[in-house]
Amino acid sequence: MTEFEVSETAGASDAQEIPPTGLAASTRTVSELLDEAPTSRFHRRAVVISGMGFFTDAYDLFVIGIVGAIVTAQWHLSTTQTSWVTGSAILGAFVGAFVFGRIADVLGRKVVYTVVALIMIIGAIGSALAPGFLLLVLARFVLGLGIGGDYPVSAVLMSEYANRADRGRLVGLVFSMQAVGLIVGPLFGLILLSSGLSQSLAWRVLLGAGALPAAGVIYLRARMPESPRFRARVKGQASQAAHELHHFTAGVIAASSVAEAPRRRMSVRQFITNPRMLLLILGTAGSWFLFDYAYYGNTISLPSILLEVAPHASLVGKLWLTLGIFVVFALPGYLLAVWKIDSIGHRALQVIGFAVMAACFLVLGLVPALTVDVVPFIAIFGFSYLFTEFGPNTTTFVLPSEVFPVEMRTTGHGIAAGIGKFGAFVGVFLVPQLELHVGLRGMLLVAAGAALVGMGLTFVLPEPASRSLEEVSGENRDAGAPASSRPSAAARR
Numbered sequence: 001m002t003e004f005e006v007s008e009t010a011g012a013s014d015a016q017e018i019p020p021t022g023l024a025a026s027t028r029t030v031s032e033l034l035d036e037a038p039t040s041r042f043h044r045r046a047v048v049i050s051g052m053g054f055f056t057d058a059y060d061l062f063v064i065g066i067v068g069a070i071v072t073a074q075w076h077l078s079t080t081q082t083s084w085v086t087g088s089a090i091l092g093a094f095v096g097a098f099v100f101g102r103i104a105d106v107l108g109r110k111v112v113y114t115v116v117a118l119i120m121i122i123g124a125i126g127s128a129l130a131p132g133f134l135l136l137v138l139a140r141f142v143l144g145l146g147i148g149g150d151y152p153v154s155a156v157l158m159s160e161y162a163n164r165a166d167r168g169r170l171v172g173l174v175f176s177m178q179a180v181g182l183i184v185g186p187l188f189g190l191i192l193l194s195s196g197l198s199q200s201l202a203w204r205v206l207l208g209a210g211a212l213p214a215a216g217v218i219y220l221r222a223r224m225p226e227s228p229r230f231r232a233r234v235k236g237q238a239s240q241a242a243h244e245l246h247h248f249t250a251g252v253i254a255a256s257s258v259a260e261a262p263r264r265r266m267s268v269r270q271f272i273t274n275p276r277m278l279l280l281i282l283g284t285a286g287s288w289f290l291f292d293y294a295y296y297g298n299t300i301s302l303p304s305i306l307l308e309v310a311p312h313a314s315l316v317g318k319l320w321l322t323l324g325i326f327v328v329f330a331l332p333g334y335l336l337a338v339w340k341i342d343s344i345g346h347r348a349l350q351v352i353g354f355a356v357m358a359a360c361f362l363v364l365g366l367v368p369a370l371t372v373d374v375v376p377f378i379a380i381f382g383f384s385y386l387f388t389e390f391g392p393n394t395t396t397f398v399l400p401s402e403v404f405p406v407e408m409r410t411t412g413h414g415i416a417a418g419i420g421k422f423g424a425f426v427g428v429f430l431v432p433q434l435e436l437h438v439g440l441r442g443m444l445l446v447a448a449g450a451a452l453v454g455m456g457l458t459f460v461l462p463e464p465a466s467r468s469l470e471e472v473s474g475e476n477r478d479a480g481a482p483a484s485s486r487p488s489a490a491a492r493r
Contacts, residue, residue: 029232030241031229031233033245034160035468035469036164037163038163042161043162043166043170047173047174047177050158051176052117054176054178055180055213056214058179058185059182059184060124060143060147061182062322063207064085064140066203066319067206070202074199075133083428083429088141089144090144091141091422091425092145092146092147093145093151093417093421094148094418094421094422095418096146096149097152097420098148098418099145100410101410101411101418102411102414104152104414105409105411108231109226109230115149116145116146116147117146117214118218119143119145120143120150121146122143123139123140123142123143124143124207124208127210146214151414152400152417153410154174155175155400156401158171159409160228161227167342168464169338172337172341172397175394176337179326179335179389183326186319190316190319190320192205226241228244228245229241229469230406233262234264234406234407236263265407277404277408280404280412280460281412281416282457283460283461284415284461285400285416286419286454287350287396287457287458288392288400288417290450290454290457291451291454292396294361294451325378325381325385329383332386332389333385333387333388333390333391333393334394336386337389338394341395343465346395346399346402347395347399347463347464348465349390349391349394349395350458352387353391353393355451355455356384356391357384357387357388358455360380361448361451362444362445362448364381364441365442366445371440396420397417400412400417402464434446
């Protein structure tokens with residue numbers, strides 16, 4: 001039996017046949033054992049398998065800017081139609097995050113994990129084959145459904161597999177696959193546009209290639225085990241969770257060491273009327289909305305931004321500038337976030353990132369000379385990109401996977417991600433209009449304001465770093481845990 005070939009029907013008798021090893025010295029719950037389990041080869045493979053969805057997201061985020069420019073000329077599209085081409089996948093992600101986030105809390109994380117990968121494949125291939133504007137928009141909406149659905153399930157699965165010491169790093173690693181997509185996108189675009197391939201065929205190849213990452217991992221996703229925390233606490237299947245736990249920790253945790261835990265139940269109505277849950281939604285969804293407005297709007301509009309700063313640059317020249325920004329600034333930001341998120345703090349890192357973003361946008365918006373010379377503009381805009389990745393682009397993904405209780409964890413993350421994607425959708429439509437009416441500097445000042453408000457909303461969230469998911473979400477208190485396992489008043493802040 002391989003690492004991913006875990007029985008879905010193993011009962012208590014199967015679990016008891018596994019000799020107690022490693023952490024089996026005391027009887028503890030699945031969640032308690034996961035919190036102390038070492039990071040294993042399973043976790044590293046899970047990072048890659050989950051991360052393919054975010055590679056697709058980032059790859060698509062960039063190449064649609066190129067595709068939009070080509071099909072606008074080819075099909076004589078209006079500005080609004082072009083915005084629909086570039087924004088329909090984001091609107092689909094808004095819907096997909098809500099819908100599949102909820103389904104994953106009802107049916108389980110594993111089934112959604114596979115389905116969303118299949119949807120991404122269908123959407124990417126459909127986009128490449130679209131004969132006209134309407135079908136292209138529809139196919140990209142389907143692609144967005146898969147991308148949006150992948151956000152909550154990939155984040156939460158990794159969060160629930162992880163130990164508490166490395167949770168931020170592991171979930172951040174999943175998201176950091178976005179960095180690879182941001183580099184591969186413009187690089188592949190440069191190769192195609194420099195190869196002599198006609199632009200009318202190049203954009204189809206660019207979009208169709210987005211199916212490859214999901215196709216490469218769909219089989220492996222189907223063989224991943226269900227989240228042991230979800231199985232034990234929501235489904236009440238502690239013995240099956242114990243059996244799976246033994247396998248994906250390579251025998252370090254023995255199934256016989258697992259105790260039963262109270263089952264968790266919360267309805268959607270209870271969730272959306274609970275004051276604490278509403279505050280968590282405000283902090284996660286609100287900050288994500290404001291961040292994605294600035295990030296997606298600026299990134300997708302980057303070709304037109306560079307046109308204003310460097311009006312004589314060719315399409316290939318602008319691609320090189322964009323690639324340079326991603327390699328020099330964005331990639332180190334992702335790497336720093338993964339390295340430092342657990343030591344700095346997940347909430348703290350989000351605050352720092354928002355603050356630096358706001359400062360950079362304010363400087364660019366208030367000093368006219370900086371937006372007419374390409375070198376200082378790229379330097380400051382790129383520095384904002386560094387702290388975008390070493391900050392809210394990573395943490396807005398990580399935090400919602402930690403702060404909600406297990407039975408509503410993908411629902412809560414789906415709401416946050418969906419509202420975040422709606423912010424991106426607004427940015428895609430609003431940023432080009434702002435640039436037309438208030439200019440590049442005015443657009444950057446609005447982005448600065450969004451970053452400042454996002455920073456303020458972050459303070460309503462708890463700091464999850466180095467704490468168990470049950471402490472952060474309040475599950476221990478809700479379940480009437482003994483005093484020794486309850487977080488102190490200081491830890492809850």
